[in-house]
Amino acid sequence: MNFKGFSKEDFDTFTIDGLDERMEAIRDRIQPKFKEIGQALTDDLSVTLQSEMFLHIAKHARRTVNPPKDTWLAIAANKRGYKQHPHFQVGLFDDHLFIWLAFIYELPNKENIAQNFLSNMKEITSVTDEHYCISLDHTKKDAKPIQEINLESSLIRFRDVKKAEFLIGRHFSINDPIVKDGDKLYQVIRETFENLIPLYKLSFE
Numbered sequence: 305m306n307f308k309g310f311s312k313e314d315f316d317t318f319t320i321d322g323l324d325e326r327m328e329a330i331r332d333r334i335q336p337k338f339k340e341i342g343q344a345l346t347d348d349l350s351v352t353l354q355s356e357m358f359l360h361i362a363k364h365a366r367r368t369v370n371p372p373k374d375t376w377l378a379i380a381a382n383k384r385g386y387k388q389h390p391h392f393q394v395g396l397f398d399d400h401l402f403i404w405l406a407f408i409y410e411l412p413n414k415e416n417i418a419q420n421f422l423s424n425m426k427e428i429t430s431v432t433d434e435h436y437c438i439s440l441d442h443t444k445k446d447a448k449p450i451q452e453i454n455l456e457s458s459l460i461r462f463r464d465v466k467k468a469e470f471l472i473g474r475h476f477s478i479n480d481p482i483v484k485d486g487d488k489l490y491q492v493i494r495e496t497f498e499n500l501i502p503l504y505k506l507s508f509e
Contacts, residue, residue, distance in 0.1 A: 307341045307486040310334075310401060315478050318373060318398035326371035327364065334375055334396065335361055341394070341490060342377040348494055349379055349392065352501065358383045362395075373397065373443075378406070388412055390507045392497050393473075397445050401483050403493050404473040405500040407507065408442050409466065417507045418463030418470070424506060425455055431499050432472065439471040447475055472500065 314337070317329040338361050346359040360378045376395025380386035387410040395402050407417055421428060429450070437447040440458060450472070462470040474496050482488050 305340060305344050305486075305490070307337060307344075307490060309482075309484040309486040309489050310337065310396060311484065312478070315396060315398055317375075318371075318396075320371070323367060323369060323371045327367075330364075330372070330375050338375075338377040338394070341486075341493070342379065344490065345392070345394070345493060345497065346379050349497060352498065353381075353504075355381060357381055358386075360386045360391075376402075390417070390504055392500075392504075393442075393471075394493055399478050400445070401476045401478075401480075401489075402439075402447075402473065403476075403496045404439070404442075404471040405497075405504055406442060406469075406471045407462070408469045408471075415463050418459050420506055420509055421470075421503075422456065422459045422463070425459070427502060427506060428455065428472070431502055435474055436472060437475055440469055442469055442471055447471075472503065 314333050317326060317333055320326040320329050342359045342361065346357050349357045357379050360380065362376050364372045374395055374397045376393050378386040378391045378393050380389045380391035382389050387408060391406050393404040393406050407414060411417065432450050434449065434451055436450045438450055438453050438458060439447040462468045476483050482492055
């Protein structure tokens with residue numbers, strides 16, 4: 305793998321005006337890197353989970369006016385799509401890189417998943433540490449350190465509110481040296497995914 309990490313130019317993509325212009329930069333700068341690192345991560349997850357996983361790279365196809373504020377790759381057990389399934393994500397906003405195990409609002413059985421998590425909250429805290437954070441909306445930059453969030457109320461909201469989401473993982477600032485070091489970043493992403501696999505499995509119980 306020849307992945308070199310993400311550069312300032314990659315993050316600056318999100319300052320480009322215009323939908324077509326920004327999408328062209330996403331396709332030229334970021335998506336080739338997503339394809340390279342994403343396929344390696346997909347292969348790793350397939351081996352670890354002993355089940356075939358599939359790489360999806362965000363196309364932003366529904367956008368007609370506003371350029372995307374972020375972009376990502378997703379890895380899921382379904383070949384046709386990922387939004388209706390628990391999935392792993394790596395992506396960029398203009399100021400940080402995110403690594404998520406994502407449960408977003410399109411999940412058809414998110415009430416069951418949320419209840420499973422509520423019944424096993426100790427498992428969530430046991431696989432994470434102070435470096436992990438939680439987001440309740442994948443479209444926003446906001447994420448809180450896991451020790452600062454009320455996990456129970458967040459999961460109740462995820463269960464009871466139709467548009468509520470639950471994402472758990474890590475953030476790295478644009479200025480963090482790891483982001484620009486392909487080998488180190490790959491290892492951190494891989495370790496993060498491996499730490500979160502028990503929660504991924506729990507979501508299917």
